[in-house]
Amino acid sequence: MVETIASLLRRSAALASVSDTPRLDIEVLLGHVLQKSRTYLFTWPEHALSEDEYRLFEALFERRLRGEPVAHLTGSREFWSLSLSVSPATLIPRPDTELLVETALQLPLPESAKVIDLGTGTGAIALALACEQPAWQVVAVDAVDAAVILADTNRRQLGLLNVDIRQSDWFAALGDLRFDLVISNPPYIDSSDPHLQQGDVRFEPKSALVAEGRGLADLETIIQQAPVHLNNGGWLLLEHGWQQAQAVRELMQAAGFDRVETRQDLGGRDRATLGQWTDSA
Ligand SMILES: C[S@@+](CC[C@H](N)C(=O)[O-])C[C@H]1O[C@@H](n2cnc3c(N)ncnc32)[C@H](O)[C@@H]1O
Structure with missing residues (x-):
């Protein structure tokens, strides 16, 4: 089945038990997988992910479901005006x-x-x-x-x-x-x-x-x-x-x-x- 940005964004409900910001988490993970801004996600909701992109998204989504911080999954976090690499x-x-x-x-x-x-x-x-x-x-x-x-x-x-x-x-x-x-x-x-x-x-x-x-x-x-x-x-x-x-x-x-x-x-x-x-x- 082809997964699109819109269909994956709808999965945010599943994250509600581990996150106070489930929708934002999915947006950040999708943006990371596609190497695109959040604006892109809103502009192209029908964009279909390639198989590799979908596999990567699934792996990150599963880890987020187990509670791992989004910043550990993407490897970075914004602070002040800077994008910083993070680690455990x-x-x-x-x-x-x-x-x-x-x-x-x-x-x-x-x-x-x-x-x-x-x-x-x-x-x-x-x-x-x-x-x-x-x-x-x-x-x-x-x-x-x-x-x-x-x-x-x-x-x-x-x-x-x-x-x-x-x-x-x-x-x-x-x-x-x-x-x-x-x-x-x-x-x-x-x-x-x-x-x-x-x-x-x-x-x-x-x-x-x-x-x-x-x-x-x-x-x-x-x-x-x-x-x-x-x-x-x-x-x-x-x-x-x-x-x-x-x-x-x-x-x-x-x-x-x-x-x-x-x-x-x-x-x-x-x-x-x-x-x-x-x-x-
Ligand atoms: C609360 S974190 C702050 C990290 C960063 N300054 C920030 O604001 O995101 C505290 C930091 O202090 C470091 N730390 C703990 N004990 C220390 C010590 N005795 N001397 C120097 N650094 C220490 C930890 O490794 C950790 O990176």
């Missing part, structure tokens, strides 16, 4: 994290600011900042080898020369380097959080998601280590869970940061906290 080695970049990029771009930083992205994963934050601010010098680190390789692949695909990607346990491999901005979306989910057993998150590594101490341990480590790596007047900017804002503000204030404040995402939830470091006289 690290987090699939989330739209929420664009709040961190937006906030960073509004900070009063030097024209050729030195920036470090801790736990870079796909490189999402570092690459978006480097792309927006070509004069910034961005260092990006991750503890996981495969994430470092992935981020560097993305860097090369985007042709960005102002990003240096390295392996490091937070600041450990950075000696006494100092920055104008330390930015991070670290793991911050508590290991008992039931969301870890649901949806796409089940296919992402715990190393990217889970932190000790009710999810606060990595945030606390970064807050404590950041001052010796910040220039006078430099900023620390962290993503966190929407219920962690007060704890993060208290940790930053206790560590000696000034102008500590929390920013909200589009849904009005507290998702990013920043503070400024001033060297004591």
